[in-house]
Amino acid sequence: MLITTQSLPTHTSQDSSKEPIASDPLENGWKRRAALLLTGQAFSLLGSSVVQFAIWWWIVMQTRTGSAMLMATLFAVLPQSLVAVFGGPMADRYNRKALIVLPDLIIAGVTVALSASFATGWANLSLIFVALLIRSAGSGIQEPAVQSFIPDVVPADKLLRVNSIFGVIGSANRIAAPALAAVLVNLVPLWAILLVDVTTAVIGVGFVVMIRLPMKDASMRRAPADADGTAMSEAGMRPRAEAESAGLVAVLRRTFADLKAGMAYTMRHPHLKGVVLGDALTCFIAVAPMNLTLLLMAREYEGIDLNLGFVNLTTASDKLAANELGLSVGLLLGGALMSALGPRLLRGSLARMRAIACGIAMVGITVIGLGIAPNLLAYLVIDVLNGVASAICVGPMHTVLQSESDESMTGRVFGLDTMLCTLGEPLGMLVFAPLADVIPIAWVFISGGLLTLPVAWYVLVLAGRQPASSASA
Structure with a gap:
């Protein structure tokens, strides 16, 4: 599962008309709770990533x-993108800890069944798909729950620190898992x-289950949400079946x-639209052709060894792992570069938009390079540069979306961006x-890069x- 690093809003609010509120109960023991959550998610993320790589490599x-890779991508990406549309409302309506734990247990059960099928010789592509x-759909429910659980x-003033640690865990996982x-x-x-x-x-489930949330006083508890998103009292709650039915319809309509x-808001703002x-x-x-890099490696570099001094790439799995590691290292280098130089060089919206355009062009050029690389060493170098180019795009993109969208529309703009990108890959x-x-697979990369x-x-x-900053939401 993947963990995002965006800071999240708190669920409590202060009423200036009342007496001063006592200190936040989350202050007591928050380090232990954060450590349990971080450790549990680190284990869960590592295991899921290792198995995901192994399954993909087996298919390759x-x-x-290409048809097998297409089906694997559709089954691995599309369910998560569709389920995630409803995962957010579920995280607001139901017990978040349960929404973190249950998908992990269900995915574990499915993985046990798949393992047994391989051990007995019954496994086939259909079972893998x-x-x-199921793994993808579970992630679509679990990820919003994890983000909302933080x-x-x-406490609110510790969110940035915890989210930053999550980012480090994600980056480390991208390097450790394929290796x-x-x-x-x-x-x-x-x-x-x-x-x-x-x-x-x-x-991971064991660590999450050990988390004990502090009790909040009545003034800090939220009333149950009605179908239209407004709070209602316990006395005014409708029968359970009717409320759940109306709630589902309301969630669909609201979504x-x-x-x-x-969509309407974004299309009215040139920078957000861009x-x-x-x-x-x-x-x-x-990015879609980039999912075929495993196939490119298997076809074009079979039987070609590469001795880098510190490691000798001989087996197919060695080369597939090097492919993943190259991209991951590039992402880390690009992220570090943007963190160090971005705040000084990209101070205005125009500079950020130009950086985004430059990054996209670099992605296209490096995708072409992957297709025409003369040898395995050159391919891996270009693979690292592709990761750098991708990182150059991501930082300015998020900054533009955050800084140039109205506060009341930021979530919807990000939601639209996430949905279109997630669907764009399988399409x-x-x-x-x-x-x-x-056609030769190299031509696929050349055409994809040129069209970018x-x-x-x-x-x-x-x-x-x-930017049409005066446009209304």
């Missing part, structure tokens, strides 16, 4: 077809690797209304993956237009 090495679907665990997966693939069968996720899931409002559409089109055109695979089976360059130009054009 067994099939070597079903497992990927303000229940730590660990490569070692395990070379040593043990896949059915045994699958049990790693089961073990880490149980450990689609928010998407519509976010970021959201630029991000979505890049995911559709450039792009519907185009590029079948091509990889009928007009997206950069489009963002640059919108960068020169003045």
Whole structure:
């Protein structure tokens, strides 16, 4: 599962008309609660990532077809993007700890069944796709719950620190997981690797279950939310079945209304429009072919060894792990570069938009480079540069969305951006993956990179237009 690092709002508010409120009860023991949550999620994330890499590599090495990669992407990405639309409202309505624990347990059960099928020789692609679907849907429920649970665990002034640690855990996982997966693939069968996720899931659940939230006084408790999002008293609550039915309809209506409002608002603001559409089109055109890098490595560099001195890449799993590590290292380097130089060089909105356009162009150029790389070493160097280019895009994109959208619309703008990007990736695979089976796979990367360059130009054009800050939400 993936953990975002955005700061989250607290769930308490102060009423100036009342007497001074006592100190926040979250202050007591927050370090222990945060440590339990961070440790549990670190175990869960590592196990899930290791198994996800192992499954993907197995598919690549067994099939070597773009159609199999397409189906794997659809089952691994699409359910999460669809379920996540409703995962947020669920996190606001139901017990968040349960929404964190239950998906982990369900995914662990599915993984045990998949492991048994591999151990007995019954495993096939269909079973793997079903497992990927359930794992993806579980993440769509769990991730919003984890993000919403953080303000229940730590006080408001500690949110940035905890979210920053989550970011470090995510970055470390991107480097450790593929390396660990490569070692395990070379040593043990896949059915045994699958049990790693089961073990880490149980450990992660154990840490989360140990979290005890402090009791809040009546003034700090929220009343149950009515169908229209307003609070209502216990005496005014409707029968359970009627309330749940009306609540589901209200959630659906509110979700689609928010998407519509976010779309209309975003399209009226040139910079927001440029970021959201630029991000979505890049995911559709450039990021989708990037999901075929595993296939490119398996086809183009089979039998080609690379001795880097500190490591010798000989097996297929070694090269697939190096592919993932190269991108991860690039993302870390690009993130560090933007953290050090970005605040000084990108002070205005125009500078940020130009940086986004430049980053998208660099992504396109490096995708072309992956297709025309003359050897494995050159490929890995370009892979690192692709990660740097991606990181250059992400920071300014988030800053523009945060700084140029109205406070009441920021969530909807981010939601629209997340939805379009998440859907753009599998939709792009519907185009590029079948091509990889009928034309040389290098051509897929070259065409994807070339088509990305007009997206950069489009963002640059919108960068020169003045933001319509006066437009109403």
